[in-house]
Amino acid sequence: MIHAESEQACPAVPLPASMSAVLAGYEWARDAIGESGGAVYRLHGKARAPDLYLKHGKDAVADDITDEMARLGWLAGHIPVPAVAHFVRTPGQAWLLMTAVHGRTAYQVLKSSPDAHPAVVDALAAFLRRLHAIPVGECPFNSDHAFRLARARTRIDAGLVDVDDFDEERDGWTAEQVWEALQRLLPFTPDPVVTHGDFSLDNLLIHQGEVAGCIDVGRVGIADRYQDIAILWNCLGEFGPSLQRRFLLQYGIADLDQRKLQFHLMLDELF
Known part of the structure; x- marks a missing residue:
């Protein structure tokens, strides 16, 4: 879901407690192009575990991520899209964890x-x-x-x-x-x-x-x-x-x- 040439390896970022255990053991790579003030990460390299993608944003970007979460849930009944693996929303931030799409x-x-x-x-x-x-x-x-x-x-x-x-x-x-x-x-x-x-x-x-x-x-x-x-x-x-x-x-x-x-x-x- 991210161009490999635009990725940069990065350390794990602070996460809500409910996500920390799920993402333990993954290697992290960040989309270097960015996402209009937010961040997109590819989580990979964990034995016997699928690649995942994480979007994180604050304020207005958090609202956009929340909109995407709602649409993913609805679209899944009609066309192939990433599945929502986990979602956390606080008053100022949002984290959206998704499965990867092959290809x-x-x-x-x-x-x-x-x-x-x-x-x-x-x-x-x-x-x-x-x-x-x-x-x-x-x-x-x-x-x-x-x-x-x-x-x-x-x-x-x-x-x-x-x-x-x-x-x-x-x-x-x-x-x-x-x-x-x-x-x-x-x-x-x-x-x-x-x-x-x-x-x-x-x-x-x-x-x-x-x-x-x-x-x-x-x-x-x-x-x-x-x-x-x-x-x-x-x-x-x-x-x-x-x-x-x-x-x-x-x-x-x-x-x-x-x-x-x-x-x-x-x-x-x-x-």
Whole structure:
């Protein structure tokens, strides 16, 4: 679930008492890229014990981790996701311990195996169709664009948007410029489905040619389907327009809605 090249070995961190015994004997590695103020650890190397992943965060990050815990429990009845092994929440902190999903990220597979590109894209499209086919009436979580715009406005006002991480098309823009451009694309008629919210190549695990599961599900909820389509389409651009076209074809889109595509790409810049 973490790129091996981005990991750094680290000592065990202080844990709630209920987790300490469970994690005794594990070796620790931290995701060096980080998690927006939180931390992600891989626990490995314990004899006859599976690898585990631990997310820890404080304050607003703890709220995000709590959201992810709730969504993992619900999603487990619909698509493959990590199982929650243990969860602790205090007023200011959260710890989420999860099982590992077998496989490598879709990004790793595409980067290392050019011959596998068509099959990987087909598997990603099939998995997205499966996710979007979950009846919206069964989903208790809302992630529509009005909800996400409100959160984006809060992030802008708090100075939390990383403008240095904007896509090349918006290089040099301010967060306010992105916000103003978003407003010009409203209103639109949403096509609500159950969305992942960050359906990127790093959040999808491939094993034996199929999507073995998805991770980082804290944004899961009912939203316009282009929330997911736009992010995956954008990620595939690194590997050429032919893969972007193949994804749309396999998903079932004949005419790409450029208005929705641009809206969701710009909205994602603010998170």
